[in-house]
Amino acid sequence: MSTSLDSIHITPRTPRTARDMRHDQQNGIPLSGAGVDVDSDEVEMRLLETPAAGFEDAAEGEKSEGARTRISSEDRRAMVLLCVLYLIQGVPLGLALGSIPFLLREHLSYSQLAVFALSNYPYSLKLLWSPIVDSLFVPSVGRRKSWIIPMQTVVGAMMLWMSFGAEDLIASSADHVYWLTFVYTTMVLLSATQGASYRRWALTLLSQENLSYASTCQTIGLNSGYFASFTVFLALNSEAFSSKWGIPRLSLDTYLRFWSVACFSVTIWLTFFQKERKEQLNDDELSVRTVYMQIWSIIKLKHVQSILFMYVFAKVGFAANDAAFSLKLVEHGLGKEDLAIAVLIDFPFQIFGGWIAARYSTGDKPLRPWLFAFWPRLGFCLIGMAVLHWFPTPPISMAFFVYLIVHTVLMSFTQTIQFVGISAFHTRISDPVIGGTYMTLLNTFTNLGGTWPKYFILKGIDYFTVAHCAAPASDAGATSLTQSATECVSDAGKAACKALGGTCATERDGYYIVNALCMAFAVVFLVTYIAPTARRLQALPTSKWRVMSS
Template sequence: MSDADDDQRGRKTRQRLGRKKTSNLTERLDGGEKDMPNTPAPGFSRLEAVSTSLESISIPPRTPRSGRTPVRQNGGLLNGYSADLRESDNEVEISLLTEDERRSAASAQFSDTLGPDDPKRPLTAKDKHGMVLLVVLYLIQGVPLGLALGSVPFLLREHLSYSQLAIFALAQYPYSLKLLWSPIVDAIFLPNVGRRKSWIIPMQLIIGSLMLWIANNVQVLLDSPAENIHMLTFLFVSLVFFSATQDIAVDGWALTLLSKENLSYASTCQTIGLNTGYFASFTVFLALNSEAFTEKWGIPLLTLSTYLRFWSVVSYVVTFWLIFLKKEDKPSPEDEDLDLKKVYETIWRICKLPHVQSLIILHFIAKVGFQANEAVTSLKLVEKGLGREDLALAVLIDFPCQIIGSYFAANWSNHGKGGPLRPWLGAFWVRLSFALAWTLIVRGLPAPPFSNAFFSFLVAMTVLQGFSVTVQFVGMNAFHTRISDPRIGGTYMTLLNTFSNLGGTWPRYFVLKGVDFFSVATCKVKEGASEIFVEASECVSDAGKSECAAIGGECITARDGYYIVSAICMTLGAVLLVCYIAPVSRRLQALPVTKWHVK
């Protein structure tokens, strides 16, 4: 037999094997075992909200964009709900906002890198138009978040007790629970309208209408906030819910609005839009709503009603532009094959992995030690004389510092020795120390007005604590990126970030309730030469002080529950760190990546 015959037979054999291998791969894909390239899943979610030591200002955590968006590999739908995978260990996709709810935006800009085989190409006109649209859509989303999670709690603080503020804190939950309905947003749509516009248009119409209704009735609600606390909570829970749903659709639309080579700019658009809306509603609004600030600078006072009406009009204008002038690319036939049942089954299979269950427990208890500091400290500072506009200014200074800090945090977490959870653990003790330091600062806060030196000290403390929050946020999300199964990377990342966000959300209600529970307040009434002390249910809010004043008394706080709750949180956090968090995190980080994959 000639050498030529041998070569020909060899080629035929290799062709038959190639066809057989392709056939087997197709069968696995059709059966749900969708093999994806061995590339890392997308990076960090925004989501978590980032809170400074002057807490309550948090951009709620958002789940990863890729976790909700079907993408194609070789023309097919991968697991119906997969991730846009890149060849880079450092890629970050921000997702906002709960505790640690704001740093995601900062880390995304600096960590979103592409591998050497996936270079960025020059921006086309389509990319530039898509980026402008994404910034505007994220801006609309950030406005209600800044109100619900930032400004409104400070406006209500003067009129409500901490227990009543705990009820309003429930407005944070929809952003931490988006995973529950995000597959539905991806699966159900009107083909004639568009996969994303089918959700964005009605959500923004509802957001605009709801803000307009609140604007017309907010004065009545704020005149008696204690009596209307449940109505206020319902309104802002609804507002955040619709914003979170709009966010799911916008994240998905980013994958088609931008070219594949420039998808990384989506996180930049999110950073700019979301944080601009958030800080406009928090930092800027609080300053312009302050009588002291507006009188000092000679500008008109901005009321909440006027602010809401303005953004309601903006929401309507953008929505009508989307309806009549912006066309969405028609979905391909494969887009209709998203299997909701498979998505939820995948989520359940991930949750049944024993190592994932240990990680979920760690997430639920890891942020307990910081909760008193992040939920109450800023409110206490305002209660003791720090102006709302000063607080907003401190946060405004802190934000660009954290953008710079997140660059170093990302390098440390991704390239440092010991894995990404080593800096996360190191920053844990630092963060607990800052919680103690802020408790002592509140205890010894001097009477206003504050000197420039003291205010600079408060800003420095805010920035330094913010860096410890950033290190923890980036480190944990780097760990999520490392362990996520690349075949279902988006679903996996979304699930892990959901539990991480909930870990910073669920304790807040109980912390705020605990402050009132442990506080002892009395109403001191003078009758002639004698003084009578009458026990008061609460002598902190304007309502409690008014009741005391009505009988000719003065509120005296004999014991402030804030210090007790702060001590409980810090002690519990330290014990949990030593006994569970540290050893479990080291054990989980030492596991091979394959242990985290579902079969």
């Protein structure tokens, strides 16, 4: 069951031990490029892939270091701090990329939701400004705190300000789509900037022997915040869930107010009680130009150009399913709380799925499972269309709900296979001298491939949808009036039609057409370009991917 949350995943860091880092330092190799590090956490909004990647990475680090390294009390405190910081980051992301689109679906058409979907973009594009974040700072405040403190302060202030009337704004969202998009885009932008600072700060917060735990903290914290704002909030915000369990309904206003206080509290702690370790910086690390030149030197490699082009269009086949399938389920009568429960049940399966997928992504052909998973994933998109077409009249039976969960688990497993395979390939080909920059560039394009189609998908659904409002005619002698009404696809439009004494009737659902077009493109592109290109690229020696060898 794809959700807006599926746009997020955390890319596993290039495995590096303390011995590797000491070797690099002795040979004058910087630990990572300025502004980007080996812990890049690009968000493609595959929430259910994130835990798998993070836990696998944590297990690998523990296996290599845990037997001979004890975690000091200082490192434990640093790990707790990192988890809390990532938790704070995950809360606004879970709102903007997760629960808010489902709340807006009751009031907006798909074309209007397409506008709001633009708020997803900053998280996939943070490579554009992350070198600036890492290079410009106030020495007296600290290299990381110079960005973290103001970003968290603004995020906390925005959540506090929004808490005074957030639900009213959602209710009248049809008249404030652009304002809502601006507000949540700003929050995502600030959260992405926070994440860029967190990753680099982890390199000095933790000792070198325990750096492998940085991605574990990232996984635990970011997923916890995301789940709180998506799965947990959607359930507690539901009137049906509250009535069923006899608990008060959690309003968006109250939720935002609580997390604004939490955000301010953590920021105060950072400001007055948490100090940064001093870093020895050289001119290259402080040069924004150096990192941008590294990025450009990577892009100039012809093999990189081929793979970037492939990434930009590789996810088009799944774009309609990822962007609108869950929204369509809710539209057909599945409760938002049921959707949240289904995602929650799927979570532990993805941890296990990531471990299984990792076993088949090793060796000299890491892209083989990525290619193999294309076909079943497209098959589940096709099955999803059948599910919507024959969706039963609510309330749905337990048997059908179990089927939806099974469909969710299997479809997410194919996503996990692709994610782990592509991550293993990135780890293999990245130039170790500028590994952080290299990995982040590749991950940015994989994420962008899943983000950029969303706007056009949602616009296309409305464009191909044919709906009418059949209302009694006002003229004497006439029996009825049938008027084309695109807004009949939204609950607000249906309510307006009902106010005229009419009913909305959808003659053609544009989702099926858009999904079919996406899948047809995917099959052609997979056979003619992706498959031969991927096989050719994974067969190349690693020397062909090195910047210096070009």
